[in-house]
Amino acid sequence: MRLQIHVGVECISVACDEADSIGEVARRSIGKLLKLKPSVFDRFDMKEKQFNEIRRVIGNSLLDPDDACGDILKENEFIQLILHPQDDDQEPSEEERLAELREKIKRKEGKRITFEYEEPERRAGVGKKPTTILILDGESLQPSDLVKCEKGEVILQLSIEAEDHIRRGRELLERIASEHKTVYGITTGFGTFANVRIDKDQLEQLQLNLIRSHAAGYGQPLAPPRARMLLALRINILAKGHSGISVANIKKMISAFNAFCVSYVPQQGTVGCSGDLAPLAHLALGLLGEGRMWSPVTGNKENGGEMRERDRSFISQEGLALINGTQMVTALGALAIERATNIALQADVIAALSLDVLKGTSRAYDPDIHRIRPHKGQIETAGRLRALLHSEANPSQIAESHRNCNRVQDAYTLRCVPQVHGVVHDTIAFCRSIITTELNSATDNPLVFADREEIISGGNFHGEYPAKALDFLAIATHELAQMSERRLERLDLSGLPTFLTPDGGLNSGFMMIQVTAASLVSENKVLCHPSSADSIPTSCNQEDHVSMGGFAARKALTVIEHVEAVLAMELLAACQGLEFLKPLISTAPLNKVYELVRTVSAPLNRDRFMQPEIAEVWECVAPHLATLEEMEALDPDALRLETKTPTGIVMADRDLNTPDDTEHIRGCEDHTHPRY
Numbered sequence: 001m002r003l004q005i006h007v008g009v010e011c012i013s014v015a016c017d018e019a020d021s022i023g024e025v026a027r028r029s030i031g032k033l034l035k036l037k038p039s040v041f042d043r044f045d046m047k048e049k050q051f052n053e054i055r056r057v058i059g060n061s062l063l064d065p066d067d068a069c070g071d072i073l074k075e076n077e078f079i080q081l082i083l084h085p086q087d088d089d090q091e092p093s094e095e096e097r098l099a100e101l102r103e104k105i106k107r108k109e110g111k112r113i114t115f116e117y118e119e120p121e122r123r124a125g126v127g128k129k130p131t132t133i134l135i136l137d138g139e140s141l142q143p144s145d146l147v148k149c150e151k152g153e154v155i156l157q158l159s160i161e162a163e164d165h166i167r168r169g170r171e172l173l174e175r176i177a178s179e180h181k182t183v184y185g186i187t188t189g190f191g192t193f194a195n196v197r198i199d200k201d202q203l204e205q206l207q208l209n210l211i212r213s214h215a216a217g218y219g220q221p222l223a224p225p226r227a228r229m230l231l232a233l234r235i236n237i238l239a240k241g242h243s244g245i246s247v248a249n250i251k252k253m254i255s256a257f258n259a260f261c262v263s264y265v266p267q268q269g270t271v272g273c274s275g276d277l278a279p280l281a282h283l284a285l286g287l288l289g290e291g292r293m294w295s296p297v298t299g300n301k302e303n304g305g306e307m308r309e310r311d312r313s314f315i316s317q318e319g320l321a322l323i324n325g326t327q328m329v330t331a332l333g334a335l336a337i338e339r340a341t342n343i344a345l346q347a348d349v350i351a352a353l354s355l356d357v358l359k360g361t362s363r364a365y366d367p368d369i370h371r372i373r374p375h376k377g378q379i380e381t382a383g384r385l386r387a388l389l390h391s392e393a394n395p396s397q398i399a400e401s402h403r404n405c406n407r408v409q410d411a412y413t414l415r416c417v418p419q420v421h422g423v424v425h426d427t428i429a430f431c432r433s434i435i436t437t438e439l440n441s442a443t444d445n446p447l448v449f450a451d452r453e454e455i456i457s458g459g460n461f462h463g464e465y466p467a468k469a470l471d472f473l474a475i476a477t478h479e480l481a482q483m484s485e486r487r488l489e490r491l492d493l494s495g496l497p498t499f500l501t502p503d504g505g506l507n508s509g510f511m512m513i514q515v516t517a518a519s520l521v522s523e524n525k526v527l528c529h530p531s532s533a534d535s536i537p538t539s540c541n542q543e544d545h546v547s548m549g550g551f552a553a554r555k556a557l558t559v560i561e562h563v564e565a566v567l568a569m570e571l572l573a574a575c576q577g578l579e580f581l582k583p584l585i586s587t588a589p590l591n592k593v594y595e596l597v598r599t600v601s602a603p604l605n606r607d608r609f610m611q612p613e614i615a616e617v618w619e620c621v622a623p624h625l626a627t628l629e630e631m632e633a634l635d636p637d638a639l640r641l642e643t644k645t646p647t648g649i650v651m652a653d654r655d656l657n658t659p660d661d662t663e664h665i666r667g668c669e670d671h672t673h674p675r676y
Contacts, residue, residue: 003073004255005029006057006080010037011259018070022063026054026081052082057130057155057258076251078155078258130155130258134232137162138240141233141439143334143432149232150225150335155258156232158239158250165241166250168450173244176455177203184446184457185210185320186244191274191539207319211288214281214323217266222279224294227262229331230283233439234322241450242442243321256287264292265328271538272463272549275443276328279550284322325443326463329549333435333470336556340428340477343563344421347480348381350571351417352388353593354487355410356586357577358494359402362389364415377429378422385417388589397584413486420479427476434469464532467549471530474556478524481566485517488570491577500576500604507607510573513614517569520562527555527562568618572601572610579603596621 003025005012012033016025030051054063057078064072073079130153134145137159148154158166177186180200187203189196190210198206222230235253238245256262263286269278285291355362365382390399409415446457492499492514501509531552537544575597578586585591600620601613 001069001073001075003069004076004078004258006078006259007033007083011078011255012036013255016069018068020069021065022054022067022069022072022079023065025069026051026065026079029081050083055080055082076157133157135159136232136236136239138165138236138238138442139440141236143337143435143439146229146233146331146334146439147338149257150229152225152228152260156235156254158247158254162239162241163247165450166239166245166247167241169241169244169448170246172450172453173448173455183455185324186446186455190320192542194542208288210319211281211284211323212290214277215285215291217269217278217282219266219268222265222267224260224262224296226332226335227265227283227294228257228260229335230265230279230328231257231262233327233331233334234280234283234325236439237325237327237442237444238321240440240442242447243444244448244455245318245321249318253287259295261286261293261295263287264294267550267554270328270550271536271543272326272329272467272547272552273461273545274445274543275323275325275461275463276550277323279328280323280325284319287322321444324445324461326438326461326466326549327443329463329466329470329547329553330435330438332553332557333431333466333473334439336470336473336553336560337428337432337435339557339560339564340473341432343477343560343567344424344428344480345384347424347484347563347567348384348417348421349388349590349593350484350567350574351414351421351487352385353574353586353590354491354570354577355385355414355417356389356396356398356590357496357574357581358410358414358487358490359398359405359407360410360414361407362386364409365389365418370418373419375422375426377425378418381422381425382418388587390587394587394589396587396590398581398586401584411486411490413483413490417483420483424476424479427472431469431473431476434465438466462545463547463549467532467547467552468530470549470552470556471528471532474524474552474559475528475530477556477563478521478528478559481517481521481524481563484563484566484570485514485521488514488517488566488573491570491573494577496577496580500573500580501607502580502605509604509607510576513569513573513610517566520566524559524562527559531555564618565614568614571597571621572613572617575601576604593621 001018002013002015005014005026007029010033012029014025014029014032016028054065055061056063057080063079132148132154134148134154134156135158136156145154149156173186176183180187182188182197184190184194187198187200188194189198189206221227231253235250235257237243238250238253263283265279265282267279270276282291286293362385365385367379367382367386370379370382387394390396441460443460445459445461446455447460448455488510492510497509498504499509499511499514501507531548534548535545536548538546571593575594578594586594597617597620600616604610
């Protein structure tokens with residue numbers, strides 16, 4: 001059997017018998033590493049090749065060195081050796097590592113242009129040990145799985161079926177290559193050079209040249225957690241067995257992922273067809289041992305410092321399999337989908353809170369209105385709003401205070417929330433289906449079909465599907481901010497103190513927060529111009545139509561970040577509005593949101609520096625707004641989605657076919673309301 005042994009930042013594969021003790025294998029691994037890379041042990045006392053303890057990587061369970069490997073461990077299982085530190089040399093602290101990284105950055109300041117990773121404390125997944133295994137089979141990966149990869153919550157493993165598919169595809173490719181048949185990218189050049197035959201003794205050099213020449217990206221690199229998403233997704237596509245890669249090399253990619261070693265991948269340089277060539281070439285270059293690599297311990301290293309010297313032959317005849325696909329646009333798209341899903345649900349909750357503060361009416365959320373225009377998202381959003389707002393089971397003192405006023409209807413950003421937010425939910429669901437399919441699609445060229453013993457050139461690398469979906473996603477999600485910014489302005493001018501400050505003039509209150517929200521909304525209007533509407537021919541007009549999917553993904557994430565910020569500003573403003581309505585309180589779920597906000601943002605009694613609170617309030621409250629089920633835990637009786645009246649009250653003495661409109665018209669005489 002074979003085990004994967006982690007020692008510090010290195011991982012070595014060791015063959016052993018099932019009868020060998022775990023301790024014996026550990027000492028043998030230390031001996032191999034002392035020979036291959038002694039620098040690993042610089043801070044450890046290795047006079048007797050001893051270790052402190054042995055643990056499983058998954059679950060972190062302690063292993064007995066005297067146990068037989070075959071009794072306890074599985075084939076290719078990952079275990080970690082904890083070594084004895086030298087008495088006079090302690091492991092550097094996180095602060096010392098940060099100082100070292102900052103010093104490296106300072107030494108580069110003389111360069112005209114530098115692009116560096118974000119600070120480690122801002123990177124997801126750093127310092128966290130994975131707790132679960134994600135099995136990759138090329139068929140079942142979900143957007144949420146990739147987000148777990150970004151957060152460092154999983155390590156990867158191939159399914160048995162995937163290994164078989166990969167092996168059969170590789171065998172076919174090697175047989176065809178040995179016969180020197182004409183196959184694009186295997187025995188020919190690339191792009192315009194597709195008609196150039198390559199001599200048999202130059203095939204390996206062809207693949208090496210492909211990686212080196214195509215690693216020509218530009219700009220800020222993907223943050224390491226996002227580069228890990230890219231690596232995980234590429235592995236999943238290779239697991240389908242249609243790419244021609246070998247099992248041995250895909251396992252090297254998995255080992256790099258599990259060791260948190262990722263390549264330096266510039267974000268710009270892809271036109272989304274033929275796949276994301278430049279970013280994926282940078283991803284492969286680091287694995288080849290020639291690019292820049294990053295790990296949470298050593299940070300950035302030139303010349304593939306994180307990869308062993310013997311991995312320089314990593315991509316023999318497999319370069320094209322590593323770089324031809326839509327994985328960058330799709331990986332970033334998966335992250336955008338997950339964040340958009342959360343933000344859309346949160347927007348519904350925040351809109352409900354603003355409506356209660358503005359003493360609006362939930363009459364427009366009557367289920368019969370939405371039954372006769374039965375869009376799924378519209379119906380669900382209306383039900384969610386009814387569930388959060390005033391009802392007999394879930395009373396709001398604020399709503400009760402204006403029960404008998406003469407308000408008929410509200411402005412569109414309050415009245416039309418189901419119609420506008422609803423289509424956002426539906427668009428996100430549509431985009432999710434596109435991205436999920438793409439996560440599990442073979443997007444290489446050529447494609448290996450082992451079952452019919454053919455290698456066929458096609459066009460699955462074209463990124464139009466995810467590009468269009470992410471353009472749609474940006475346009476739809478942007479509407480949440482458009483609505484939110486207008487509700488924020490209405491809170492400032494609602495009859496509550498102007499700009500929500502008790503001492504206007506001396507204090508400016510929420511004046512500039514609304515201005516910032518307006519600026520982000522206007523930026524989004526430009527960013528929502530669809531990237532996929534553009535195309536520019538490349539490669540001597542051989543690739544004469546492209547998707548521009550890479551930019552579609554990047555700007556979709558930027559739009560979503562802006563939407564999150566605008567909604568955080570509305571949430572702060574709505575909670576500030578509640579201060580002026582005290583001692584009245586809202587419904588139990590909405591009041592819980594208010595209480596959570598107040599744990600990180602005090603009432604604005606006088607002007608203060610508010611910028612940090614915009615991000616902080618979102619981090620605090622977002623997890624509690626993500627799903628309706630979490631709200632139900634706060635007040636189960638409040639969230640009856642199958643309600644029959646606008647307020648969620650099922651009234652036994654009322655004929656639902658002839659509603660008494662006047663009984664349910666609520667409002668305040670100190671507000672002005674449009675008729676339409």
